[in-house]
Amino acid sequence: xxxxxxxxxxxxxxxxxxGWPLRQETFYYSHRKGxxxxxxxxxxxxxxxxxxxxxxxxYEFLARYDYEMGVGFKAAILRKDKLSVRAIPKGALFYxxxxxxxxxxxxALVSWLxxxxxxxxxxVQVATLALSDRDALARALATVTCEEQKALxxxxxxxxxxxxxxxxxxxEGYLRRVRATVKELVDIxxxxxRIFEVGLRAATCQQHHELALLACKEAGVQRTSNVEGxxxxxxxxxxxxxxxxxxRYGSDDAAFRAMRERRxxxxxxxxxxxxxxxxxxxxxxxxxxxDPSSQDSIRFDSGNKKLQYLYAxxxxxxxxxxxxNILEDGLDAQATREFEELRRQVGWEPxxxxxxxxxxxxxxxxxxxxxxxxxxxxxxxxxxxxxxxxKFGNELAEGKQSVPxxxxxxxxxxxxxxxxxxxxxxxPVPDGYFPLMDSPPEAPSLVGAQEAAAEARIGYTPxxxxxxxxxxxxxxxxxx
Numbered sequence: 001x002x003x004x005x006x007x008x009x010x011x012x013x014x015x016x017x018x019g020w021p022l023r024q025e026t027f028y029y030s031h032r033k034g035x036x037x038x039x040x041x042x043x044x045x046x047x048x049x050x051x052x053x054x055x056x057x058x059y060e061f062l063a064r065y066d067y068e069m070g071v072g073f074k075a076a077i078l079r080k081d082k083l084s085v086r087a088i089p090k091g092a093l094f095y096x097x098x099x100x101x102x103x104x105x106x107x108a109l110v111s112w113l114x115x116x117x118x119x120x121x122x123x124v125q126v127a128t129l130a131l132s133d134r135d136a137l138a139r140a141l142a143t144v145t146c147e148e149q150k151a152l153x154x155x156x157x158x159x160x161x162x163x164x165x166x167x168x169x170x171x172e173g174y175l176r177r178v179r180a181t182v183k184e185l186v187d188i189x190x191x192x193x194r195i196f197e198v199g200l201r202a203a204t205c206q207q208h209h210e211l212a213l214l215a216c217k218e219a220g221v222q223r224t225s226n227v228e229g230x231x232x233x234x235x236x237x238x239x240x241x242x243x244x245x246x247x248r249y250g251s252d253d254a255a256f257r258a259m260r261e262r263r264x265x266x267x268x269x270x271x272x273x274x275x276x277x278x279x280x281x282x283x284x285x286x287x288x289x290x291d292p293s294s295q296d297s298i299r300f301d302s303g304n305k306k307l308q309y310l311y312a313x314x315x316x317x318x319x320x321x322x323x324x325n326i327l328e329d330g331l332d333a334q335a336t337r338e339f340e341e342l343r344r345q346v347g348w349e350p351x352x353x354x355x356x357x358x359x360x361x362x363x364x365x366x367x368x369x370x371x372x373x374x375x376x377x378x379x380x381x382x383x384x385x386x387x388x389x390x391k392f393g394n395e396l397a398e399g400k401q402s403v404p405x406x407x408x409x410x411x412x413x414x415x416x417x418x419x420x421x422x423x424x425x426x427x428p429v430p431d432g433y434f435p436l437m438d439s440p441p442e443a444p445s446l447v448g449a450q451e452a453a454a455e456a457r458i459g460y461t462p463x464x465x466x467x468x469x470x471x472x473x474x475x476x477x478x479x480x
Contacts, residue, residue, distance in 0.1 A: 002053035005077065006061065006228035008112050009200055010239030013067040013227070018262040019248050021072040021108035024082075026383040026406050027244075028099040029117060031124070034375035037094055038444045040127035040159040043087035043101050050116045051080050051109070062227070065237050066265040076106035083109060086425075088409060091442035096375075097458045098420050099382075099407040107384070111244060114379045115200040115226075121377035122149075122204040123156040125370040130162040131444060141167045143367040145174040148207035160444050170367070171211055177365040178215035181333075185357065188336050192220030194354050196238050198328060199362030200226040202372050212362045225356075240268040241299070244381040247273060247389040252283035260287055260296070268297040268326055274392055274475050276300070276308045281315060288321050297324035297354070302400055305329075306342065313346045328356035332364075382407060388467050392475065404467045411436040418459035427463045 031037065054077055062069055083105035094100045103110045103117075129137035144150050150167045157165055186192045197216050203209035206228070213229045223236045230237040241259055249255035252274060259267045269287070271280030284298050300308050305327065316323055325348065327339055336355055343353050363371040380402040381389060388404040406425040412418065415432035429435055460468065 003050055003116070004228045005052040005054040005058040006231055007052065007116060007206060008227060009115050009198070009225040010065075010067065010227050010230075010237040011225065011242050012108075012112050012114070012239070013062060013069060013073070014240050014259070014263055014265075015111065015242060015245040016073045016076070016108040017067075017070060018259045019107060019245060020385075021070075021076040021106065022079075023107045023248075023385050024104065025107045025110055025248075025381060025385070026102055026104045027110050027114070027379055028103075028382050028403060028407055029101040029120070029377070029379050030099050030403075031094075031096055031121065032376035032378060032400075033096045034125070034128075035096065037124055037128045037375070038131055038160070039088055039090060039092050039094060039100065040123060040156050040444060042090045042441070044085040046120070047085045047087075047101070047103060047113065047117065048080070048083070050113060051083070052077060052112065054078070061231050065230075066263075067227075067237070073108045076108035077112065079106045079109060082106055086408070086437050088436050089439050089441045091444040092436060092439070094409075095420055095458055097422075098409055099403055099422060100409065102382075102407060104383075104406070107248075111381075117379055118201045118372060118377050119204055121372050121375050122370050123152060125375060126153050126156040127160045127444065129370075130157055130160050130165075134162075137162075138165060140368055140370055141165055143168050143170050143173070145169070145366055145368070146171050146205070146207045146211055148205045149368070152205055173367070174211055174365060175215045178212050178361060179219050181361055181365055182216050182219035182221055184333050185336060185355070185361075186220055188333060188340060189350070189355060191350065192222070194350065195221050196223035196225070196354065196356050197221055197358070197361060198225040198239075198356045199358035200224075200229070202359040202363040204366075204368075204370070209362060212365075216361065240266075241270045243270065243273045243391045246270065247381050247391060248384045250387070250389070252279045253286070256283050256287050260291075260294070266295050266297070268299050270299045270301060271308070272301045272303060276303055277311060281308070281312050284323070285315060285319055285321060288323050289319055292321055295324060297326050299326040299328060301329045306338070309339070309342060310346070313348060322352060325353045326356065327353075328358070330359075331355060331357055332360045378402070388471065390468065390471050392472075401468075403464065404471055405464065407464065409436045410434065410461070411439075418457040420458045421461050422458065422464050423461035424463040424467070427461060430461060 087101040141153055150169050200209050210229050213233050223238045224230050225239045227237040246255040256269050269284035288296050359373055382404050383406050390404040391402040408423050408425050410421040410423050410433040413434050
């Protein structure tokens with residue numbers, strides 16, 4: 001069944017228009033946590049099965065909501081023959097923080113894949129439990145949200161040779177829980193128009209997310225990042241900017257100006273790619289001061305968001321501007337109450353503060369515990385054109401720094417050193433290691449490997465370390 005062009009997040013379309021849709025880029029997929037895991041599928045075939053088949057009515061819908069796409073995007077999305085996938089083999093074991101998949105190709109196409117590709121984490125978790133803990137697997141799959149989620153679990157179990165796991169679908173129960181969760185949030189902010197939904201990347205499949213959107217709509221929330229979901233349910237697609245856009249430009253100021261100057265709609269400036277206080281906020285506020293009537297917003301993401309919020313409000317008042325505040329990452333009901341109380345304390349109008357919810361609405365309401373957050377699945381830009389890039393984030397302790405360049409994965413065959421080494425394409429294979437991404441398929445098995453996981457350490461080769469150091473010096477010449 002062909003994938004709809006709209007089956008992605010809205011900001012993918014705005015970033016393509018404000019970037020270089022035909023430029024060759026590399027993204028990588030990884031899990032930041034979750035212990036030793038197994039890959040149950042041929043990843044190259046998996047990725048290519050996700051690629052979209054655009055239709056004229058898709059572009060008509062996008063144009064209706066200020067996402068009119070240019071010739072560059074339309075050409076890029078059709079260049080499937082330019083896509084290159086490099087991945088660990090089917091059956092391979094992998095550890096947290098290892099780049100297990102890279103996708104290289106036209107920017108708009110490889111970026112478009114993100115939300116659907118992140119849903120792979122559910123199948124990886126099913127396969128890993130099937131081969132390591134049957135009791136935990138039975139508990140995890142006892143009740144799922146929808147028929148598609150059940151079908152994906154059964155497909156995965158079949159891929160690793162496991163049969164006879166009973167799975168019950170309870171869509172009505174899931175709908176009730178999502179409705180109750182969204183109603184609580186609406187009661188806190190007192191206006192459903194101040195809430196939007198951004199949970200496609202937290203869902204296990206499209207049907208799962210559409211159920212969550214249906215419950216959101218019934219609770220009064222009308223805006224979502226899922227463009228296909230918006231079309232099906234009569235909602236409004238939203239989204240402006242992600243970290244990849246800022247990485248492409250290499251600075252907050254250049255990236256923010258590109259979004260402002262290449263799209264006529266309002267912009268939402270994401271603050272934390274390099275550093276929220278010293279880079280993101282100053283660059284955003286300079287643009288907002290140049291044109292206060294634009295009604296642009298600032299979006300807080302990682303780090304101490306309360307400190308960032310108070311600093312931003314104080315600085316904005318000093319500059320005589322009134323940006324719209326948007327809060328998203330990791331929000332739940334309690335955090336919303338706290339930010340609403342902060343808003344009242346500083347005298348910020350309700351109409352100038354909005355909240356986006358993803359996993360809190362979509363994943364935490366599942367009875368199945370196999371969520372994206374459980375393994376922290378990511379898909380990050382690592383190279384744009386010839387230039388390696390990385391996300392730094394605000395707090396090193398959060399472990400959200402990404403890998404730059406065109407990463408490859410080496411596995412230790414003998415000797416000492418990290419079990420996994422993250423290297424760069426074209427780099428010589430280190431002594432005692434072999435290139436895992438170029439290995440033949442393996443029979444999936446976790447038997448005897450759990451003990452090895454205890455000593456697992458992931459390291460960087462000299463080439464990767466050099467890239468990280470170079471980029472850190474470039475963006476933080478005075479140190480972090």
